[in-house]
Amino acid sequence: MGIVTRGFGGRREVDPDVPPGQYVTDDFPVLSTGPTPNVDEDRWSLEVRTETGETRRWDWSALLALPAEDVTTDIHCVTHWSKLGTTWRGVSVDTLLADVETSADFVMAHSFGGYTTNVPLEDLTDGRAWIAYEFEGEPLDPVHGGPARLLVPHLYFWKSAKWVRELELMTTEDLGFWEVNGYHAYGDPWLEQRYA
């Protein structure tokens, strides 16, 4: 027996581009666990660390020197908003991993400020994830993760770690910050994988 809420009509049309339980907003709400860390570009760097401890590191100018891609995509936040047709510019994670030897299946993204989130490696490869540094044609605002954030648009947006500083390759799955705090380990918006 389904529940029907008396007196509630709802006012939005169902849009096939919008996952269940989401509503479309034109705003870009901010969700993070604490204050925005302000990371200067000259302090910024990104590291990829393999399961054997090998590392590769890019500072800001090295990141900008890598081939960039323009990405148009929808984003879906676990707090129920979706934003359609957002545009980003950044470096594909495939490019960063091109010369990296690994047999890891999992990645922990680490951010300036201490945030972490876990993602299967295959979800970051094959053109599905980027290190993004521009949003809608402008440098990425610090409140939205600037100077650079991970962008994994096919998963709930908490996986797109703001202020990213390291991708740690792991052979076993560890849970990140929200995932330890009751959110789903994978986070597919189309399956409504919000909570564990």
Add this chain to the structure above:
Amino acid sequence: MTPWLAATVVGTRALTAASRTLVLAVPGFQGARPGQHVDVRLTAPDGYQASRSYSLAATGTDERVELAVAAVPDGEVSPYLVEVARPGDVMEVRGPLGGYFVWDPADPSPVLLVAGGSGVVPLVAMLRARAAAGSGTPFLLVLSVRTRADVMFADELSDPGDGVTVRRVVTREADGDRPAGRLGAADLDATGFGPDDAPAVFVCGPTGFVEHAATMLTGLGHPAARVRTERFGGTS
């Protein structure tokens, strides 16, 4: 996966002209901690559903959920909850959710609470949990509202108990000696709640308010790791 639970409205009470408390009976709901929230889902007769998150205004009573909702103009869900729902109506609730924006009554640190508008709701849950625990932990609540009439839980906050101070910041009209104006660093600076006192800091409200308050708090010297935030959305 936390399941959706059937919830029946058992009571409503006006808080301000545009907000009210809803008490729901939710069989199977248990174990919430102060600061946590639930998702509320409404279903229209044609099957269309909308869900939003709402903080728990009280914790401790299993199978009962108390929400306090402010109507956002032109909103889809909040005007329904504030103006339409009445006892006997059914909806669904999932939770409790969120394990980070939570006050632990066993933590002896002083507590600095900073709320914008309806952001006071989870902080009221913390004040109530403090009272229920018989805790003497010093609390300061800095509450920013547009006008004096917009204070939710005004009666309860006018007599918050020993060791609890409430500081009101009114942004759109003068309030006693304080001229109208948005929250400033001086409003957040108080003896016993400075960085040296290492308070646990909880900031909640509309996104823009939380950014503004959290930036001032870290500017005053509170370490970022001590400042927990909950952003309700919206741009104001």
